[in-house]
Amino acid sequence: MTDNGILRIIAxxxxxxxxxxxxxxxxxxxYSPGGGFQAGIVVAAGWIxxxxxxxxxxxxxxxxxxxxxxxxxxxxxxxxxxxxxSVLLGGRYLDFYAFEAFFNTPQxxxxxxxxxxxFGVGLTVATVVMLIYxxxxxxxxxxxxxxxxxxxx
Amino acid sequence: MMTFLSFFNYWxxxxxxxxxxxxxxxxxxxxxxxxxxxxxxxxxxxxxxxAGKVVGGSTPILRDGxxxxxxPLPHVLILTAIVVGVAITALGLALxxxxxxxxxxxxxxxxxxxxxxxxxxxxxxxxx
Amino acid sequence: MNLLEWLPFIVLIPLISxxxxxxxxxRFWPWAFTLxxxxxxxxxAALVLPEAMGSELSYPFGNWQPPIGIxxxxxxxxxxxxxxxxxxxxxxLPWAKASVDQEIPERQGAxxxxxxxxxxxxxxxxxxxxxxxxxxxxxxSSLATYAIIAHGRDRRALLAAFRYLxxxxxxxxxxxxxxxxxxxxxxxxxxxxxxxxxPEVSDTRAVRAxxxxxxxxxxxxxxxxxxxxxxxxxxxxxxxxxxxxLAGTATKVALYVMLRFIFTVFSPDYSFxxxxxxxxxxxxxxxxxxxxxxxxxxxxxxxxxxxxxSVAQVGYMVLGVSLVSAIxxxxxxxxxxxxxxxxxxxxxxxxxxxYRAGSLKIQSLQGCGREMPWTMTAFALAGLSIIGxxxxxxxxxxxxxxxxxxxxxxxxxxxxxxxxxMMAVYYIWRVIEAAWMTERPEGATRLKEAPLxxxxxxxxxxxxxxxxxxxxxxxxxxxxxxxxxxxxxxxGGLP
Numbered sequence: 195m196t197d198n199g200i201l202r203i204i205a206x207x208x209x210x211x212x213x214x215x216x217x218x219x220x221x222x223x224x225y226s227p228g229g230g231f232q233a234g235i236v237v238a239a240g241w242i243x244x245x246x247x248x249x250x251x252x253x254x255x256x257x258x259x260x261x262x263x264x265x266x267x268x269x270x271x272x273x274x275x276x277x278x279x280s281v282l283l284g285g286r287y288l289d290f291y292a293f294e295a296f297f298n299t300p301q302x303x304x305x306x307x308x309x310x311x312x313f314g315v316g317l318t319v320a321t322v323v324m325l326i327y328x329x330x331x332x333x334x335x336x337x338x339x340x341x342x343x344x345x346x347x
Numbered sequence: 348m349m350t351f352l353s354f355f356n357y358w359x360x361x362x363x364x365x366x367x368x369x370x371x372x373x374x375x376x377x378x379x380x381x382x383x384x385x386x387x388x389x390x391x392x393x394x395x396x397x398a399g400k401v402v403g404g405s406t407p408i409l410r411d412g413x414x415x416x417x418x419p420l421p422h423v424l425i426l427t428a429i430v431v432g433v434a435i436t437a438l439g440l441a442l443x444x445x446x447x448x449x450x451x452x453x454x455x456x457x458x459x460x461x462x463x464x465x466x467x468x469x470x471x472x473x474x475x
Numbered sequence: 476m477n478l479l480e481w482l483p484f485i486v487l488i489p490l491i492s493x494x495x496x497x498x499x500x501x502r503f504w505p506w507a508f509t510l511x512x513x514x515x516x517x518x519x520a521a522l523v524l525p526e527a528m529g530s531e532l533s534y535p536f537g538n539w540q541p542p543i544g545i546x547x548x549x550x551x552x553x554x555x556x557x558x559x560x561x562x563x564x565x566x567x568l569p570w571a572k573a574s575v576d577q578e579i580p581e582r583q584g585a586x587x588x589x590x591x592x593x594x595x596x597x598x599x600x601x602x603x604x605x606x607x608x609x610x611x612x613x614x615x616s617s618l619a620t621y622a623i624i625a626h627g628r629d630r631r632a633l634l635a636a637f638r639y640l641x642x643x644x645x646x647x648x649x650x651x652x653x654x655x656x657x658x659x660x661x662x663x664x665x666x667x668x669x670x671x672x673x674p675e676v677s678d679t680r681a682v683r684a685x686x687x688x689x690x691x692x693x694x695x696x697x698x699x700x701x702x703x704x705x706x707x708x709x710x711x712x713x714x715x716x717x718x719x720x721l722a723g724t725a726t727k728v729a730l731y732v733m734l735r736f737i738f739t740v741f742s743p744d745y746s747f748x749x750x751x752x753x754x755x756x757x758x759x760x761x762x763x764x765x766x767x768x769x770x771x772x773x774x775x776x777x778x779x780x781x782x783x784x785s786v787a788q789v790g791y792m793v794l795g796v797s798l799v800s801a802i803x804x805x806x807x808x809x810x811x812x813x814x815x816x817x818x819x820x821x822x823x824x825x826x827x828x829x830y831r832a833g834s835l836k837i838q839s840l841q842g843c844g845r846e847m848p849w850t851m852t853a854f855a856l857a858g859l860s861i862i863g864x865x866x867x868x869x870x871x872x873x874x875x876x877x878x879x880x881x882x883x884x885x886x887x888x889x890x891x892x893x894x895x896x897m898m899a900v901y902y903i904w905r906v907i908e909a910a911w912m913t914e915r916p917e918g919a920t921r922l923k924e925a926p927l928x929x930x931x932x933x934x935x936x937x938x939x940x941x942x943x944x945x946x947x948x949x950x951x952x953x954x955x956x957x958x959x960x961x962x963x964x965x966x967g968g969l970p
Contacts, residue, residue, distance in 0.1 A: 267494045274491040289538040398659045431614045442637045449630035
């Protein structure tokens with residue numbers, strides 16, 4: 195698909211909007227439908243569209259595989275450590291009211307907590323989906339054989 | 348007839364569940380097994396989400412002029428279950444790819460029968 | 476900070492550590508960090524157990540009070556199982572180093588991260604007091620387990636992992652269907668809250684179907700007889716360390732969840748009186764004891780033989796449950812704990828053997844007792860425990876099981892327990908005979924004794940088998956407290 199002009203142009207036009215929409219879902223997730231899971235998938239879908247059209251190699255130049263692996267672990271850690279932080283501040287695990295010391299209102303503390311946690315979720319979901327895609331595309335040649343093998347039987 | 352139609356979503360659930368379960372049991376091809384598993388899980392998602400519908404309720408977003416909301420909890424739970432389903436599909440497909448590399452086939456019926464422990468011993472020696 | 480504040484960290488320490496371990500390079504640091512995490516988790520679980528005896532601890536996450544928020548609710552039953560799981564992980568990890576280095580030379584960070592995730596999942600299942608949370612943790616632990624089983628070096632490990640994935644997912648989905656039915660009928664996911672609301676709606680088809688789905692789903696995870704097909708292959712071809720860990724923990728946790736649903740969520744009056752669960756479980760348990768032991772008697776591969784023996788041992792535990800008495804339930808918990816000790820010791824000894832010998836076939840092990848005396852002695856002593864010889868842990872649990880059968884006036888069960896123990900004598904004896912009573916065949920490579928890093932943990936486990944066979948205060952005390960917590964009535968001091 196790398197040499198199809200229409201696809202390249204349309205993808206170039208679409209991908210920024212997909213990414214923007216992903217960010218919108220991410221950062222409005224705490225008071226409207228959305229959140230980390232959905233945003234992560236949308237962002238990853240944007241990247242996968244890019245990798246589909248420009249090739250996996252170009253995709254991995256945007257974000258190397260190693261970075262995905264690290265970011266996936268980091269996202270999970272952001273979630274978990276937010277909870278630990280609230281314990282250290284004297285609350286229960288994931289009790290965001292414990293952050294009230296830094297904010298004026300309990301609502302702001304809740305909002306901060308949810309946004310941080312959702313950011314971690316979004317990071318992990320996006321990178322993990324990209325990783326899954328990367329691993330499977332690497333094995334494309336084997337997959338072709340799988341398909342041929344099942345046709346023969 | 349009306350009661351039959353009013354349980355429409357449950358009929359869909361049962362049909363999907365049986366199709367999926369049949370695929371898991373009857374198909375030898377691993378990719379088809381995973382497809383069946385996905386259908387089976389999806390039917391349960393529909394079952395769970397059906398429980399969240401409140402008659403006359405609107406989407407559970409707080410706004411003026413709306414009194415009755417649908418129950419958002421099943422949706423949130425099923426979001427988690429969908430993620431679990433994606434993880435299982437990914438892992439299952441990854442295993443299928445590795446099995447294809449190791450055996451040259453993903454037809455589950457006869458794989459592994461021809462292996463014996465002598466071969467295991469040989470592989471162990473080579474691995475060392 | 477009091478102890479309650481530490482409660483969630485039994486699960487959180489392995490969960491958070493798995494994210495860190497995944498990024499650690501090399502061979503030493505991932506293992507060391509994993510060991511530390513499992514130790515920390517086990518220490519907290521050990522501290523929580525005395526607190527949980529006779530009372531219930533509740534930890535609401537995010538300070539959202541139950542039944543709205545998710546809570547960890549811990550009583551004697553799940554504190555006991557949590558200690559068992561975390562303790563087994565902490566005991567198995569010192570053994571893991573040499574074995575994993577040999578079997579999985581590369582990307583150990585990812586392997587140990589998956590192991591920690593499986594551990595965290597199993598601990599989460601035991602501690603959680605929320606039905607959907609239990610499902611999620613079940614899937615976390617299962618997914619990680621499928622992945623670490625697939626790390627086995629034999630290519631059949633992949634097939635075993637795939638078949639386990641299919642069966643395990645069907646089982647977990649059945650559990651989800653059951654939870655969906657209960658949620659529809661009660662409108663709550665909190666187990667304690669559900670237990671309060673169920674009596675009003677208990678006489679409906681949806682609730683009965685829900686219980687049935689939950690029992691079948693968990694029966695799959697538990698490897699109860701007709702649903703055990705995934706277990707032998709998964710145990711046989713998984714890396715030895717994974718087998719050591721799973722044999723002691725995975726099926727136990729599934730049994731605990733089943734008990735929690737049967738006894739706490741549904742009252743025993745409902746599960747055993749309205750539905751004929753007692754006779755169903757008893758038939759399956761007895762069939763499992765027989766079929767498992769019978770097939771084990773004719774296995775060539777030692778690991779596979781022990782895996783079938785595990786199917787039989789699950790039968791003993793479920794038999795204790797099916798007697799529906801305080802002493803039967805105590806016996807089930809005792810066997811849950813003691814079987815973890817003896818199977819872990821046996822699989823560790825087999826792992827030592829596999830470290831030196833290429834094949835685990837009984838024929839190829841002829842005469843290895845003289846060349847690896849410490850390994851084979853450990854195997855023989857742990858084997859005594861699984862047979863149920865007095866002064867071993869296995870004797871204690873079988874003794875209580877027999878007491879429970881006598882109390883229920885089921886003399887035929889006593890006979891069956893003795894007969895299946897004789898079958899255990901036979902399959903353990905086959906290995907002993909091959910190892911000690913026959914000569915090493917001509918031209919066979921000389922085997923060296925396994926390294927100390929493998930032998931010491933193995934012998935610690937063997938010693939524990941004898942310790943808990945003589946000093947039964949901890950195990951019997953905790954088991955009867957666990958039975959009390961599930962039945963909700965004091966058992967009034969067991970004999």
